[in-house]
Every structure is written in C-alpha cells, then in structure tokens.
Amino acid sequence: MSPALIAVLPQLLNAVPGLLNAGAEVYLRVAEARLKKQRADMTWDEFVSAVRNIPIGDVDALIAEGVARMLGQDPEA
Amino acid sequence: MRRRGCAWYGCALVALLLLTGCAGNSEPRTAAAEAWGTWGMALDISAAVYEQAMIGVGMASATQPPLITPAQLAELRVAGRAVQLALEGARTALVYYGEAMARGENPPSPKALVLAAHREVYALLQLAAKYGVEYAGEGYTERPVYVGGGEP
Numbered sequence: 356m357s358p359a360l361i362a363v364l365p366q367l368l369n370a371v372p373g374l375l376n377a378g379a380e381v382y383l384r385v386a387e388a389r390l391k392k393q394r395a396d397m398t399w400d401e402f403v404s405a406v407r408n409i410p411i412g413d414v415d416a417l418i419a420e421g422v423a424r425m426l427g428q429d430p431e432a
Numbered sequence: 433m434r435r436r437g438c439a440w441y442g443c444a445l446v447a448l449l450l451l452t453g454c455a456g457n458s459e460p461r462t463a464a465a466e467a468w469g470t471w472g473m474a475l476d477i478s479a480a481v482y483e484q485a486m487i488g489v490g491m492a493s494a495t496q497p498p499l500i501t502p503a504q505l506a507e508l509r510v511a512g513r514a515v516q517l518a519l520e521g522a523r524t525a526l527v528y529y530g531e532a533m534a535r536g537e538n539p540p541s542p543k544a545l546v547l548a549a550h551r552e553v554y555a556l557l558q559l560a561a562k563y564g565v566e567y568a569g570e571g572y573t574e575r576p577v578y579v580g581g582g583e584p
Contacts, residue, residue: 397465399534405468406526409476411519412483414512418505421490 463533471529471546475522478553482515485553485560492565504563511556518549 397405412420461469489508492499500508522545532539 394468395461395465397462397468399464399530402464402468402472403527403530403534406472406475406523406530409472409479409523410483411479411516411523412486414486414509414516417483417486417512418490418493418509421487421492422494423490424487425491425494 464530467530467533471526471542474546475519475526475549478515478549479519482512482519482553482556485556485565486512488565489560492563500563500565508556508559508563508565511552511559515549515552515556518545518552522546522549 394401486508489500489505489512493505522542525542525545529539529542
C-alpha cells in the first residue's frame, strides 16, 4: 500500500462514524473516484495547477442553485 | 442526506476504496503525486461534498412547504460560509506549499489547514442531517481533475 493511501485512508475511516448520519455513501463515492485518478508522475507545477483548479463555490450561489433546481429553473439564466 | 442503509453501504465502499486504491497505487510516485493523492485529493473531495451539501440546503429551503425554517437556513448558511472560507484557506496553503516545493524549499506541511477544512465539512454535514436536509446526490456528477495548466 502506498504512503499516500496510508495517509488518506485513516482520515476517511475516522470520518465514517461521523458521516454515517450525514451521507457517507456519497462522500466515499467521490473519494473512490478521486483515488482512481491519481497520477504517479505529477510534477510540482502540475500539483499547483491542479490545486488552483479545485472549485470552491460561493455559499450563496450554491444555495441559489439548489433553489433553482427545486423550482425547475436554470441557475445560469 | 439519506440516512437509511448508509452504514452498510458506506462500509462496502470503504472496502472498495481499499481494493481500488491498492491496485491503483502500486507504481512509483513522485513527491508531488504523493502530495496530491493525500492533501490535494482530500481538499478536492471536501469541496465537492460541501458544494452538494449547500445545493441540498437550497433545495430544502425551496420545497412547499419548506423543509427547513428561515432560522435553520440562516444557521446552515453560516456553517456553509465557514466551510467555504476554510476550504479557500486550505487551497491557498496548498498552492504556496507546491510553489515552495517546486523551488526546492522545505515548507511546513499544509496538513493542519486541510484537516481544519475537513472538520468544518463534518460540522456542516452533521448540522444538515440534524435538520433533515437531503443530500443533492441525485444531481451529483463526477467532476474531472484538471492537471497540467489551463482552465477547466
């Protein structure tokens, strides 16, 4: 088992008890997909680029997207 | 957020995670790949979960009658904002860390900030579950991981 996996798994496993009441299945599904996409030959410049591209939405925009989705509206409109 | 049955489903996915992770990580890896697989991926996962949770909050507030009260919506919004700021702080720290490593320096680990963002996400999820908010998982789509520059 790789050092990265050894570092990640305890976090995920420790998180499970707290997440079982809060959607653990979705959290772990995302984690499993991310693990499959790890690249072995990544450079530090690529690392910085990948981190910069992690999307973090504004909380109000995300709430509005949920409202629009529930009302059947296009949040981009 | 669906509660029923998620314990067993979660355990099954942890097992799947172990299997697929072991199979996919047998080759030699660069230090940057190790850092991405640990802290970058952890931040990416947390950001995805946060976004879907907040979309779920918006959906819960728009049902007729609303699933959550205005006071609960305000509380969830504050918790969500805390997550957003924690995630942004961790992302900035990871960028600085990667840039310093690229210059051959030995920067301090970004571990503390990434784990702090994790804790904020957990608190948000627990609060959302407490108020019966459904996770926006039905609309969940896998986002690609962009590597190598350029805008997504």
